[in-house]
Amino acid sequence: MEIIPVKNYADLSEKASASIIQSVKEKPDLLFCAATGGSPTGMYAQMHQAHAADPSLFSAMRTIKMDEWGIIPSEHPDSCESYLKKHLLGPLEISEDRYVSFDTHVKDFQAECDRVQGYIEQEGPMDICILGLGKNGHIAFNEPGEYLQAPFHKAILAESTIQHDPALSQGAEPAFGLCVGMEGILQAKKIIFLITGKGKQDAYKTIMEKKITTSCPATFLWMHPNVECYVDQEAI
Numbered sequence: 001m002e003i004i005p006v007k008n009y010a011d012l013s014e015k016a017s018a019s020i021i022q023s024v025k026e027k028p029d030l031l032f033c034a035a036t037g038g039s040p041t042g043m044y045a046q047m048h049q050a051h052a053a054d055p056s057l058f059s060a061m062r063t064i065k066m067d068e069w070g071i072i073p074s075e076h077p078d079s080c081e082s083y084l085k086k087h088l089l090g091p092l093e094i095s096e097d098r099y100v101s102f103d104t105h106v107k108d109f110q111a112e113c114d115r116v117q118g119y120i121e122q123e124g125p126m127d128i129c130i131l132g133l134g135k136n137g138h139i140a141f142n143e144p145g146e147y148l149q150a151p152f153h154k155a156i157l158a159e160s161t162i163q164h165d166p167a168l169s170q171g172a173e174p175a176f177g178l179c180v181g182m183e184g185i186l187q188a189k190k191i192i193f194l195i196t197g198k199g200k201q202d203a204y205k206t207i208m209e210k211k212i213t214t215s216c217p218a219t220f221l222w223m224h225p226n227v228e229c230y231v232d233q234e235a236i
C-alpha cells in the first residue's frame with residue numbers, strides 16, 4: 001500500500017480523481033466498484049467536471065454498487081442507491097446496462113448475494129475499487145470481528161457504523177447491509193483508499209502499525225500490491 005499524504009479534502013478529491021481518469025483512459029470499459037459516504041463525494045464531483053469537459057470519458061465504464069443498507073428501502077434518500085444516482089450515475093451518465101445494483105429488500109438474501117458474487121466472478125476482477133475508512137477500521141461493511149468474509153455477503157453492522165446514519169437505527173432486527181467481501185476487494189486491480197473525515201485518527205494509527213488483524217479490516221490492504229491510500233492531513 002502506498003501512503004500518499006495530501007493537504008486537505010479538496011486535494012484528496014483531485015488527486016484520487018486524476019488517478020481514476022488516467023485508468024479509464026487506458027481502459028474505457030473498466031469495472032468500477034463504487035463506495036458511498038462523505039469520503040468519495042468530492043472525488044466524484046471532480047470526475048463529473050472531467051465528464052463535462054469530455055463526455056466520452058466515462059461512456060463505457062461499468063459500475064458496481066459496493067454496499068447497501070438493509071434497513072431502508074433503496075428509494076430512501078439516505079440509501080447508497082440514491083447517493084450513487086445523485087453523485088455518480090447521473091452526473092457521469094452511467095446507463096442502466098452498465099450499472100450492477102442489488103436489493104436488500106428480498107426474501108432470499110443468499111440468492112441476491114450469490115447473484116452479485118457471480119457477476120464479480122464472471123466479469124471481474126474489479127479494475128478499480130473505491131474504499132473509505134470506517135471509524136472502527138471497516139472497509140465497505142466488512143466489520144471488525146473474529147473473522148472476515150470472502151464473498152459478497154450479508155453483514156451485521158457495528159454500532160459505530162449504524163450511528164454514522166441515524167436512519168439506520170430503526171427496525172426490529174439487528175441493522176445489516178449487503179456488501180462486497182474481502183475477496184472481491186483484494187482481487188481488484190487497483191484500490192483507491194480515501195482516509196478523510198472526522199474520527200478516523202485511531203483507525204489510521206492502527207493501520208500504520210502494519211499489523212494485519214481482523215479487528216481492523218483495513219489492515220488487510222497492506223497485502224495488496226496496488227493500493228493508493230490518500231490521507232487527508234487535515235483529518236488525521
Ligand SMILES: O=C(O)[C@H](O)[C@@H](O)[C@H](O)[C@H](O)COP(=O)(O)O
Nearest residue numbers: 035036037038039132133140197
Ligand atoms: O459508505 C460506504 O460505501 C462504505 O461502506 C463505508 O465503508 C464508508 O466508506 C466508511 O464508513 C467511511 O464513511 P465516510 O466516507 O462517510 O467517512
